[in-house]
Amino acid sequence: MKCLVEGAFSIEKLTLFYGNKLALSNINIDINKKQVTALIGPSGCGKSTFLRTLNRMNDLIPNCKVDGSICYAGENIYDEQSDVIDLRRRIGMVFQKPNPFPMSIYENVAYGLKCQGIKDKTVLQQAVKKALVDAALYEEVKDRLKESALSLSGGQQQRLCIARAIAMSPDVILMDEPTSALDPIATAKIEELINDLKKDYTIIIVTHNMQQALRISDYTAFFLMGEIIEYGPTGELFSHPKNPKTEDYITGRFG
Amino acid sequence: MSKNKRRKFNDFILNSITYLSSTVSLITLLGILIFIFGQGYKLLNVDLIVENFESQGYVADLYDNVRLCNCETTIDIEDGTYYSSKWGIALTDTTDLLGKNVVMVEYVHPKSPLLNVRDKGIGNDPIELRDEYHIIRIAFDAYPTALSRYGAENMINYLDANDSIREIEFQTEGGGIRGSIITTLYLIVLTLLFALPIGIAAAIYLNEYAPINKFTKIMRSLIETLTGVPSIIYGLMGLAVFVPLTVKLTNATGGNLLSGAMTLAVILLPVIIRTTEESLKVIPDDYRQASLALGASKTQTTFQIVLPSAVPGIMTATLLAIGRIIGESAALVFAIGTAIKDTVSLTGKSTSLAVHIWAMMTDEPANIELSATIAIIIMLIVVILNILIKIISGRYMKRKMGLNI
Numbered sequence: 151m152k153c154l155v156e157g158a159f160s161i162e163k164l165t166l167f168y169g170n171k172l173a174l175s176n177i178n179i180d181i182n183k184k185q186v187t188a189l190i191g192p193s194g195c196g197k198s199t200f201l202r203t204l205n206r207m208n209d210l211i212p213n214c215k216v217d218g219s220i221c222y223a224g225e226n227i228y229d230e231q232s233d234v235i236d237l238r239r240r241i242g243m244v245f246q247k248p249n250p251f252p253m254s255i256y257e258n259v260a261y262g263l264k265c266q267g268i269k270d271k272t273v274l275q276q277a278v279k280k281a282l283v284d285a286a287l288y289e290e291v292k293d294r295l296k297e298s299a300l301s302l303s304g305g306q307q308q309r310l311c312i313a314r315a316i317a318m319s320p321d322v323i324l325m326d327e328p329t330s331a332l333d334p335i336a337t338a339k340i341e342e343l344i345n346d347l348k349k350d351y352t353i354i355i356v357t358h359n360m361q362q363a364l365r366i367s368d369y370t371a372f373f374l375m376g377e378i379i380e381y382g383p384t385g386e387l388f389s390h391p392k393n394p395k396t397e398d399y400i401t402g403r404f405g
Numbered sequence: 406m407s408k409n410k411r412r413k414f415n416d417f418i419l420n421s422i423t424y425l426s427s428t429v430s431l432i433t434l435l436g437i438l439i440f441i442f443g444q445g446y447k448l449l450n451v452d453l454i455v456e457n458f459e460s461q462g463y464v465a466d467l468y469d470n471v472r473l474c475n476c477e478t479t480i481d482i483e484d485g486t487y488y489s490s491k492w493g494i495a496l497t498d499t500t501d502l503l504g505k506n507v508v509m510v511e512y513v514h515p516k517s518p519l520l521n522v523r524d525k526g527i528g529n530d531p532i533e534l535r536d537e538y539h540i541i542r543i544a545f546d547a548y549p550t551a552l553s554r555y556g557a558e559n560m561i562n563y564l565d566a567n568d569s570i571r572e573i574e575f576q577t578e579g580g581g582i583r584g585s586i587i588t589t590l591y592l593i594v595l596t597l598l599f600a601l602p603i604g605i606a607a608a609i610y611l612n613e614y615a616p617i618n619k620f621t622k623i624m625r626s627l628i629e630t631l632t633g634v635p636s637i638i639y640g641l642m643g644l645a646v647f648v649p650l651t652v653k654l655t656n657a658t659g660g661n662l663l664s665g666a667m668t669l670a671v672i673l674l675p676v677i678i679r680t681t682e683e684s685l686k687v688i689p690d691d692y693r694q695a696s697l698a699l700g701a702s703k704t705q706t707t708f709q710i711v712l713p714s715a716v717p718g719i720m721t722a723t724l725l726a727i728g729r730i731i732g733e734s735a736a737l738v739f740a741i742g743t744a745i746k747d748t749v750s751l752t753g754k755s756t757s758l759a760v761h762i763w764a765m766m767t768d769e770p771a772n773i774e775l776s777a778t779i780a781i782i783i784m785l786i787v788v789i790l791n792i793l794i795k796i797i798s799g800r801y802m803k804r805k806m807g808l809n810i
Contacts, residue, residue: 205698207694207697207698210694210697212617235700235701235702236700237700238697238698238699238700239699239700242698242699243695243698245691245694245695245698247691249689249691249692249694249695250695251692251695251696251710251714252692252713252714253713261696261699261701261709261710262699262700262701265696265699265700265701265702265705265709266700311695314695314699315698315699318699318700
């Protein structure tokens with residue numbers, strides 16, 4: 151089934167069950183290209199689940215059932231013909247906890263490309279360097295690319311994970327609370343980086359921190375109990391929320 | 406106050422039990438070490454390790470035209486060594502590699518009539534009586550036979566009293582454990598070659614691919630049960646399955662190194678599977694997710710991220726396995742046999758050090774000292790292999806992961 155998308159994703163009637171538990175119900179949104187979309191909401195509201203439907207990471211969870219369609223690059227990614235490996239190459243992901251592989255810094259960034267079958271050393275070296283430069287990490291690690299990635303600080307590790315994702319030259323980067331395990335200075339660096347990256351990538355970020363959503367995102371979606379309560383330009387959503395539940399949440403009355 | 410006292414009393418009791426138990430276990434282990442070294446150090450020498458086990462025995466007599474030489478010697482004759490200038494031979498009392506008393510040839514004069522004797526076996530070939538051969542008996546025409554058990558001095562006195570010899574029996578030195586050491590090393594390599602790939606693959610299946618259901622659970626508990634099966638039962642299985650199999654496929658005639666290694670591999674499988682699975686289990690799911698999210702396939706993730714991270718655990722499995730291979734004797738008695746051989750081949754009948762000990766202890770009388778010596782050598786081999794494997798895996802981790810472990 152072909153489908154038309156103007157933005158990055160077009161999501162229609164998306165419903166997701168974990169066994170018998172409804173985790174997402176009837177999600178209908180379009181996500182824009184080359185902008186930062188923030189997903190906010192209280193814990194357990196389904197925002198991370200939603201993020202993980204976009205690169206089909208939920209496939210790994212047994213008993214997870216998805217209905218509806220997610221249109222990406224002219225294709226419903228939940229179609230049977232859709233190639234999940236190809237999809238994940240085009241949609242990168244950064245996790246909540248920095249999770250570099252227990253290998254050298256260089257190998258971490260080169261890993262995805264090697265899995266694609268790229269063996270040419272000069273191509274790999276250039277790609278690794280470019281990704282590290284783009285992730286604003288190159289200057290800090292250029293002399294110790296052969297050292298273990300685990301020797302880096304938490305913030306550096308997270309930027310390495312971002313470098314690892316952008317080395318694949320994806321269209322989209324999904325970020326699942328990328329700064330929740332970091333200190334304020336490392337967080338500021340990542341936010342700065344996100345600002346730079348949105349020129350080239352569509353970024354979708356889950357965050358618990360509403361100030362962060364306000365600082366870095368162009369669009370914001372507010373999730374509650376597996377539904378999208380409100381979705382719109384960030385400035386508007388925070389200054390003039392249409393739904394009283396949104397207002398309650400962003401003013402800190404619950405959550 | 407009384408509550409406080411009771412707590413103190415309870416603490417005292419528990420602490421005392423801890424200290425007492427650890428002291429008992431340490432003393433026990435130390436005692437075993439002292440016993441083994443105390444018994445074994447006397448026979449520990451390089452000859453034992455490099456010499457053949459089998460000795461060549463000869464019965465010979467003199468050629469008809471020999472003449473006694475009355476050779477005076479220029480070499481020093483030490484205390485305990487006796488020289489017969491009439492026959493030009495020096496004999497000494499010593500112990501062989503097995504610790505038995507023997508009469509050994511210390512020196513043969515170049516002109517001695519005993520230097521070249523005639524083999525009484527088929528062919529009557531000339532044989533040279535060399536240094537370090539053991540003389541068992543010398544028979545004379547009109548005199549009692551000189552036996553080695555009466556010592557070198559007695560034998561020399563008898564020789565001096567006679568002008569001719571009817572028969573002399575002697576043998577080359579034997580009792581070395583070279584063959585068994587080589588067999589043990591062969592067994593380690595072969596068994597690991599069989600058991601590691603299969604065991605690691607099975608562990609990967611169980612931890613990474615197997616669906617979480619009843620069948621998998623039953624499989625897992627069956628594997629755990631197998632670790633508790635006495636190894637002699639595996640030995641019977643080796644005798645019933647692997648020995649006929651190898652006899653059919655190769656030129657082996659009975660229990661052989663291959664069938665032994667196969668049997669040991671089966672014994673080790675549960676251990677390797679369990680240990681590897683434990684090490685796979687502790688690898689954070691984050692790694693797998695990160696790899697999959699980068700567009701790596703499940704197979705790539707398993708073999709390039711999960712498995713390399715499990716290398717330290719697999720090394721532990723290997724070390725446990727080596728210990729088990731060296732220590733195993735009951736199963737090997739069936740699967741290889743107890744024949745101690747000097748020539749080692751894959752389809753031959755040589756046996757391992759542990760079975761060598763078993764053979765020495767079932768000798769009449771039991772040779773405890775030699776067994777303890779072999780035990781020392783086994784411990785040395787285990788220590789050396791452990792260190793080697795630690796170095797190799799440390800290098801690997803450093804190269805592959807940039808990690809220092």
